[in-house]
Amino acid sequence: MSTELDVASHKIIRDERVKERNRVQRLLIRPEMGAAIGAVAIFIFFLIVAPPFRSPEALATVLYASSTIGIMACAVALLMIGGEFDLSAGVAVTTSSLAASLLAYNLHLNLWAGAGLALIVALAVGFLNGYLVMKTKIPSFLITLGTLLMLTGINLAATKLISGQVATPSVNDMQGWDSAQKVFSSSFPIFGVEVRITVFWWLLFTAIATWVLFKTRIGNWIFAVGGDEESARAVGVPVTAVKVGLFMCVGFAAWFAGMHLLFAFNTVQSGQGVGNEFIYIIAAVIGGCLLTGGYGTAIGAAIGAFIFGMVQQGIVYAGWNPDWFKFFMGVMLLFAVIANNAFRNYAAKR
Amino acid sequence: MTATVDQDVEEAPSGGKVPLVELKSVGKSYGNITALKDISLRVHAGEVTGILGDNGAGKSTLIKIIAGYHPQTDGELLVDGEPMKFTSPKDSLSKGIATVYQNLAVVPLMPVWRNFFLGQEIRKKSFPWSLDANAMRATTLSELSKMGIDLPDVDVPIGSLSGGQRQCVAIARAVFFGARVLILDEPTAALGVKQSGVVLKYITAAKEAGFGVVFITHNPHHAHMVGDHFVILKRGQQKLDCTYDDITLEHLTQEMAGGDELEALSHELRAAKG
Numbered sequence: 001m002s003t004e005l006d007v008a009s010h011k012i013i014r015d016e017r018v019k020e021r022n023r024v025q026r027l028l029i030r031p032e033m034g035a036a037i038g039a040v041a042i043f044i045f046f047l048i049v050a051p052p053f054r055s056p057e058a059l060a061t062v063l064y065a066s067s068t069i070g071i072m073a074c075a076v077a078l079l080m081i082g083g084e085f086d087l088s089a090g091v092a093v094t095t096s097s098l099a100a101s102l103l104a105y106n107l108h109l110n111l112w113a114g115a116g117l118a119l120i121v122a123l124a125v126g127f128l129n130g131y132l133v134m135k136t137k138i139p140s141f142l143i144t145l146g147t148l149l150m151l152t153g154i155n156l157a158a159t160k161l162i163s164g165q166v167a168t169p170s171v172n173d174m175q176g177w178d179s180a181q182k183v184f185s186s187s188f189p190i191f192g193v194e195v196r197i198t199v200f201w202w203l204l205f206t207a208i209a210t211w212v213l214f215k216t217r218i219g220n221w222i223f224a225v226g227g228d229e230e231s232a233r234a235v236g237v238p239v240t241a242v243k244v245g246l247f248m249c250v251g252f253a254a255w256f257a258g259m260h261l262l263f264a265f266n267t268v269q270s271g272q273g274v275g276n277e278f279i280y281i282i283a284a285v286i287g288g289c290l291l292t293g294g295y296g297t298a299i300g301a302a303i304g305a306f307i308f309g310m311v312q313q314g315i316v317y318a319g320w321n322p323d324w325f326k327f328f329m330g331v332m333l334l335f336a337v338i339a340n341n342a343f344r345n346y347a348a349k350r
Numbered sequence: 351m352t353a354t355v356d357q358d359v360e361e362a363p364s365g366g367k368v369p370l371v372e373l374k375s376v377g378k379s380y381g382n383i384t385a386l387k388d389i390s391l392r393v394h395a396g397e398v399t400g401i402l403g404d405n406g407a408g409k410s411t412l413i414k415i416i417a418g419y420h421p422q423t424d425g426e427l428l429v430d431g432e433p434m435k436f437t438s439p440k441d442s443l444s445k446g447i448a449t450v451y452q453n454l455a456v457v458p459l460m461p462v463w464r465n466f467f468l469g470q471e472i473r474k475k476s477f478p479w480s481l482d483a484n485a486m487r488a489t490t491l492s493e494l495s496k497m498g499i500d501l502p503d504v505d506v507p508i509g510s511l512s513g514g515q516r517q518c519v520a521i522a523r524a525v526f527f528g529a530r531v532l533i534l535d536e537p538t539a540a541l542g543v544k545q546s547g548v549v550l551k552y553i554t555a556a557k558e559a560g561f562g563v564v565f566i567t568h569n570p571h572h573a574h575m576v577g578d579h580f581v582i583l584k585r586g587q588q589k590l591d592c593t594y595d596d597i598t599l600e601h602l603t604q605e606m607a608g609g610d611e612l613e614a615l616s617h618e619l620r621a622a623k624g
Contacts (some may be wrong), residue, residue, distance in 0.1 A: 215480040217471040220460075224468055227457035234439075234455035236469035294459045 031288030032300030034339035038286070038332070039307050046310060050318035056193045058317060063195065066309030067202035068257060070302050072276070073283035074205045075253035077301035080284050081213070082246045083226035083293025084140040086129060088147040089250050090276030095151050096122045096258025097268045098159055101168040104176075111176035119255045125151070126251025130244030152274055159270035168268045177263070184256075185264040198260055202302070205253070209298035222246065227294025282329065283308055286336040307332060368431040369394050370531050370562040371416060371447065377424030378411050385411040386586045389425070392579075393531055393562040398553060400577030401566045402606050407583040409566050413535055416564070417449040418442030448529030452536050454520040458509030462501060463490040465508045466523050493522050497552050514545030518552050531562040538572050550576050570603040582606055 027033065046053045072089060079086055086092075099121045104114025129147055133140045156166070163169055171177065187194045213219035221242045224232035233239045262268055285291065286307055287300025311328050315321075369392035378386040386408045393399050403409045415422045418436030426433050429445050436442045439449070456465045463486050472482045472489075490504045499518050501511075508516060517537050524532055534553070538546040553576045557563055567573050573580060580597065582590040582605055590597075590605050597605075604613070 211480075215483075216478075217473060217481060220464055220468060220471055220481065223460055223464070224457045227459045231453065231455040231457050232468070234451070236440075294457065 029344065031295060031297050031340070031344075032303050033288070034343050035287045035300055035303040035307065035336055038336055038339065039303050039310070042307060042310050042314070042332075046314035046318065050314055053314055053317040056191065058313065060193045060195050060199075062306075062309045062313045063199045064309075065312050066302075066306045067196065067198040068260065069279055069283055069308050070202040070305030071198065071205055071257050071260075072250075072253050072280045073287075073301040073305045074202070074209050074298050075250040076277075076280040077284035077287065077289050077296055077298055078209055078213070078222060079246045079250050080281070080289045080291070081226050081293060081296045082222045082243055083229065084130075084133060084243060084246065085144060085281065086126075086247060086250045087141065087144040087277045088125065088129060088151055089144075089254055089280055090278075091148055091151040091155060091273040092122060092125055092251065092254035093257045093261060093276065094155050094268065094270065094273035095125065096255040097262040098155055098168060098258075098270060100259065101171055101262055101268055102159065102162050104174060105169055105171055106162060111171060111174050111180050113176075115176075115180060115255075115259055118258065119252070122251040122255035122258070123248050124251075125254075126248035127244060129251075130247030133247070134240045134243055148274075148277065152271075155270045155273075166270050168262075168270070170266050171262075172266045180259070181263040184259045184262075201256070202305075206298050206302040213298060218242070218245075223294055225293075279308065282333050286333060288340050304336075307336075369428075370430065371564075372428040372431070373416075373425065374428065375425040376412075376415060376422045376427060378415060378420075378422050379424075384586055386415075386422075386583075387424075389581075389583070389588050391581045391588075391591065393564055394579075395530070395562050396557055396560050397578040398557050398563040398565050398576050400573035400580045401564060401583065402568060402570060402573055402580060402602075403583035404568055404606070406585075408586040409568075409583060410535075411586075412583070413449060413533055413564075413566060416442065416447060416533055418447075446528060446530035447533065448524035448527070448531070449533040450517070450520045450524055450535065450537065452539065454516055456508050456516060456520060459507050461505045462494075462508050462511070462519060463487045463504040466490040466493070466504075466519060466526075470527060489526075493526050494519065497522055497555060498548070512545055513541050514548040517541070517545075517549050521549075521552060521556070525556065525559075525561065529561070531564065532556060533564040533566070535566050536568070537565070538567060538569060546572060568606075570599065570606045574599045574602055 052058055072093065076086060076089055096118045100111070100114040100118035103109065103117045104111045107114075109117075125147065129140070129144050132138070132143045136143070159168065160166060183197070185197065187196045188200075189195075211219075213222060221232065221237045224235075224237050225239050225242050229239055283304035284296065284301045285304070287296065287302070287304035289296030289300060308329070311332065312325060315325055315328065371393040373389055373391050376386065376389045377384065389408075389412060391399060391401075401409060401412065414420055415427065415436075418439045418441045421435045421437060427436070428434065429447070434441075434445070442449075457468065460468070463483075467486045467490070472485050473479045474482050487504050491501065494501060494504075497518055499515055501515075508519065511519070521532065521534065521537070537549050537553075541549065550572060553563055553565060557576070557578075565573060565577060574594075577594060579593050580590065580602060581588060582602075607615075
């Protein structure tokens with residue numbers, strides 16, 4: 001009985017070490033805060049130094065460049081929050097578009113059928129990555145480095161074997177081209193400016209990913225498997241299914257980006273895509289994803305992709321040598337990571 | 351017989367003659383190594399069974415048998431009087447036996463309420479079945495305040511709580527999700543005096559609420575404060591099995607530390623000082 005009383009009296013005592021955060025701190029502690037401030041700063045910077053950057057058309061171009069990165073960065077961010085990497089994400093985009101084009105062309109299929117087969121290929125690659133990582137317990141960095149090399153080789157060798165060239169044949173006179181192009185690579189006039197459809201897909205995917213992460217149990221599980229896999233397993237989270245699902249989600253995004261590539265350019269170079277995986281990872285990291293998993297947002301990845309798009313196009317609009325792009329991105333990455341860390345620490349200390 | 355057993359399951363944790371969990375001369379060997387031999391103990395509703403033992407005494411092996419990580423190789427494990435052989439932690443969980451491990455199975459970066467409901471989230475009844483975050487926040491808050499932990503904000507990452515609070519969250523979670531038997535693996539091992547007090551108070555509260563508690567520790571003081579029944583393990587064997595009334599703290603400490611060995615050590619230390 002006395003214990004009951006003690007417990008009851010304890011109720012009134014507030015733990016002085018766990019204080020309620022005020023609104024500003026709540027905002028600052030959001031993972032994407034550093035990136036958001038950085039994005040605004042870069043935007044203002046290019047508005048000042050590059051006069052052509054100020055036109056609405058330039059903004060549409062920047063958004064288009066951001067969207068092609070952002071669609072992938074969104075899925076890659078989910079995977080990173082789930083605690084894994086996918087280095088094969090860059091070439092998987094090329095693999096998807098090559099598969100769709102070559103299968104449809106050589107089997108005389110409707111392009112939509114080719115796209116469907118390519119989707120199966122992309123999801124299979126994602127599944128293979130996830131299955132191997134979970135089955136062997138080898139870090140995903142190594143497993144997907146392996147698939148990165150394998151896919152790079154297959155892309156080049158299979159394309160040459162099938163079409164005798166390093167690029168796919170033209171498919172823009174085949175059945176299904178017009179409708180598929182509308183879905184994957186058309187543009188809409190908004191206030192008189194042509195905006196590419198990928199921008200809307202990008203925003204839609206980011207919105208869906210955000211909703212899944214914070215409002216569904218699967219999102220809860222993604223944070224859990226990335227934050228502490230063993231704990232997640234101990235409380236009954238289906239860890240393997242979640243992680244394999246995340247790899248397949250990257251596969252889906254790679255397929256989508258690959259379809260855009262195919263229907264925007266008609267022919268696909270078999271050697272492209274290598275190195276893009278780092279762009280996606282960097283976009284996610286700039287947006288506040290932790291490399292160790294369990295922390296980050298899809299909106300952050302979108303902001304990271306937007307920063308990429310801005311810098312890429314901004315350098316051109318400013319009339320500088322585009323060779324500076326990579327240097328600039330390196331600076332951005334370092335700055336973003338340090339700023340994100342500082343924000344997190346600052347907000348946690350207060 | 352079966353009827354009474356069924357009734358027990360229904361009415362638990364009300365307490366009864368049949369122990370919630372009973373071990374009858376349970377043993378476990380890994381190949382040619384015997385980790386546990388001839389262990390017998392009972393866990394009744396509304397009682398705390400303290401299992402004491404030094405490092406390597408076989409405490410972890412014992413927990414793993416009750417928690418279902420691996421089955422015993424000898425003897426019987428009875429739940430509500432029925433012999434069982436658990437093959438996975440799920441089996442034991444479905445019988446209402448919840449184990450709170452030292453690492454607590456929490457995800458440090460996630461908010462308290464998300465940790466509380468991890469794996470058993472509450473969802474809204476209609477499409478698109480999104481998480482009912484407010485219900486989970488409110489439930490977490492009320493469940494925690496029931497045990498005397500008043501967090502102003504259940505949105506803080508659980509990693510920012512103190513060790514004792516984290517322990518209590520883990521215990522509260524097990525209780526909330528229908529445990530009848532709580533196995534606490536060294537809940538006070540990494541805690542300071544005050545934080546240990548919080549956990550011990552909660553163990554007593556759980557006991558009074560009718561739960562069967564298995565309290566594993568190497569601290570005889572903590573065990574004696576809350577225990578009704580003590581079992582000492584040494585080198586895989588049961589050295590002592592007695593109730594609170596049969597033993598004093600000094601005796602318990604002595605038994606635990608190996609009796610004569612401790613006396614010898616005490617003499618040695620005094621002599622060194624003198």
